[in-house]
Amino acid sequence: MKGENALGDFLKARRGRVRPDESGAPSFGRRRVPGLRRDELARLAGVSQHYLTRLEQGKDRNPSPQVLNALANALRLDRDERAHLTALATTAPPPGVGHTAVSDAVRQLVDSWSQTPAYVRDRRFDVLAANKLAMALSPLYTPGRNLVRGMFLDPAVRTLFPDWTEIAAQSAAALRAEADPRDPATAALISSLLADSLFREVWAGYDVRPTRDEVKRFNHEVVGPLTLRRETLAVAGAEGQVIIAYQAAPGTPAAQALARLL
Structure with a gap:
């Protein structure tokens, strides 16, 4: 698991699962990769391709709530997937596993x-x-x-x-x-x-x-x-x-x- 870039890994994986015809992105010619290309997702989410590249590479780990919402919409994430995306983008310390002892x-x-x-x-x-x-x-x-x-x-x-x-x-x-x-x-x-x-x-x-x-x-x-x-x-x-x-x-x-x- 690449826990050090969990947000970027998640974005890349989910981008690969969205077909262009599902998202409304125009498709031209043969495609070398499954799902959306990076430029297509960037265009659908209203962000620059450069910024999306930084997110996927783990060089930027603090997207705004507005960007997260736009990415979630473009990736067609459901409620649980949106919550997971938001959790991956938080900079708060990890909550741990809770109490280790049962009352x-x-x-x-x-x-x-x-x-x-x-x-x-x-x-x-x-x-x-x-x-x-x-x-x-x-x-x-x-x-x-x-x-x-x-x-x-x-x-x-x-x-x-x-x-x-x-x-x-x-x-x-x-x-x-x-x-x-x-x-x-x-x-x-x-x-x-x-x-x-x-x-x-x-x-x-x-x-x-x-x-x-x-x-x-x-x-x-x-x-x-x-x-x-x-x-x-x-x-x-x-x-x-x-x-x-x-x-x-x-x-x-x-x-x-x-x-x-x-």
Whole structure:
């Protein structure tokens, strides 16, 4: 990961993903590069090509909010991608990963959900706490483990998720959206993961997608298939910490399967 020029790398990657016909930029003759050329993006965003070159090369790291908004419009960024672009352009010190310890109250809350797998993670996707049912659902949710590392490097995780390829890509996109590349531990995590060819391919796509509430499918080695809904709850007063809980609709085969894990 080129954390020292994260803004420039992001701009170049996203420029390569916008087709001229999507952006309204006129296209003449054969194109040597995919997506928009630098001069085309500069023209669409209303900035000089020289200035855009400086941004992409990391020679200028302080674009104004107006420039960021114009670039986001030209690159057709969605809300999450815009937020990520703004975060990359900030000169404020990195926020870190939040509190490394889970409060007793949050730990007791998670442990009290005897029929709901739940764990607490930070913005670097390190698991900080988990109840017994979460760890029974998967060792991936054991405190001390990193979710993204496990997703890509643990063979057992590939069999746990029928949609593993898609979920692995989502985990990388969530890490990009939520973690701060200026945090040394985050940079070290990403650097180590780049040794994995699939992570390297996915990471190069520069997708940005925070963790969302959605349905996920599991294929547990003991109780078989489960379909659970993931809920994401921010921990008040603990920057970067979230509770991830998986729920099964009452009376469903998934709820009966979870009961067998108790």
